[in-house]
Amino acid sequence: MAKNSDISIQVAPGIYRVRVPIPDNPLGHLNCYLVEGKNGWLMVDTGWYTPDAFSALEAGLRGLDLGFADIATIVVTHVHPDHFGLAGRIKQISPKTELVTHRWEVDLIESRYIRLSDLREKMYQMLARHGVPAADLPLLGSASMPAIQFVTVTLPDRTVYGGEIISTGVYDLELIWTPGHSSGHICLYEPQNQVLFSGDHVLPKITPNISRNVQSGDNPLGDFIGSLHKIENLPAKVVLPAHEDTFTDLKGRIGQILVHHHRREAEIKEAISQRPLSAYDVSSRITWDIPLAWEQFPALHKRSAVTETLAHLDWMRWKGQVERLEQDGVYLYRAVGA
Ligand SMILES: [Zn+2]
Ligand SMILES: [Zn+2]
DSSP: OOOOOSSEEEEETTEEEEEEEOTTOTTOEEEEEEEOOSSSEEEEOOOOSSHHHHHHHHHHHHHTTOOGGGEEEEEOSSOSHHHHTTHHHHHHHOTTOEEEEEHHHHHHHIIIIISHHHHHHHHHHHHHHTTOOGGGHHHHHTTTGGGGGGOOOOOOSEEEOSSOEEEOSSOEEEEEEOOSSSTTOEEEEETTTTEEEEETTSOSSSOOOOOOOTTSOSOHHHHHHHHHHHHTTSOOSEEEESSSOOBSOHHHHHHHHHHHHHHHHHHHHHHTSSSOBOHHHHHHHSOOSSSSOGGGSOHHHHHHHHHHHHHHHHHHHHTTSEEEEEETTEEEEEETTO
16 A cells, blocks of 8 residues: 655545646646556656656655556646656656547647647747737747657547546546647546546636637637536535645635636726727736736747737637727727727
């Protein structure tokens, strides 16, 4: 029977957490969860592919008297580098470990990590259409590229759609499709002890980035809000997020996230009430959780601001509150009836 160690902490019956460091990132770490099994354990999310992250994960396993070969299954909640980065490395060491992702994440593995130049080109075109000034395009268009070095690319052994049960022989975990933050994001639910693994879908303090970009669906914020409602009444005694700390009030936290998005929507409505604006111009006028003037925003923040604003504008279009016009190749948005 495995025991608690300094580096691997028990967070629920038969479930342990290893904190895997994320370099140069305000999130600090990814929570990798290990679920006890009869013939092999289940790992939920892996961490970035860096020597430090790899050592932390290895030490976490060792603290439970485990090695990578004891991991029968890895489920990645989505393929962002902090969750998926080490999956390929683990598979090199333990080829029998089965990697599971949602079907929609497979396309993202290809476009994010294999056919990169297509993605960069499409991102430039998209940002230009949404009003990003030509001078900012090279920096904003490639703002997330450095993350690629933290991933050992591999493809899943098994793809899922949500609704499947993964059994470790001790626990049965239900996979729940929760698109929004990523189109194939999944949560896992263990009903016996009412434990929810919430990935990046619901975090206790930060609100996940919901962006309309070249890889997202055409209404990611609408998807996200639908996915919040999908799980809000789930009986969950313990919520295990992919970042930050364990929490308990799932419904209360979901309520706060919905309020955050309603506020932002109201601000956007106000910004476009006088005249039509591009997504870039809207994002420069609304409030962001960063204590800098818009001109001083780092490229990645600026790009997220534009793509998050766009997710809002598209959701508002779906609801019939906003319409889109085109002027000199740039999309402008205006409030319906303004
Ligand atoms: Zn993520
Ligand atoms: Zn994450």
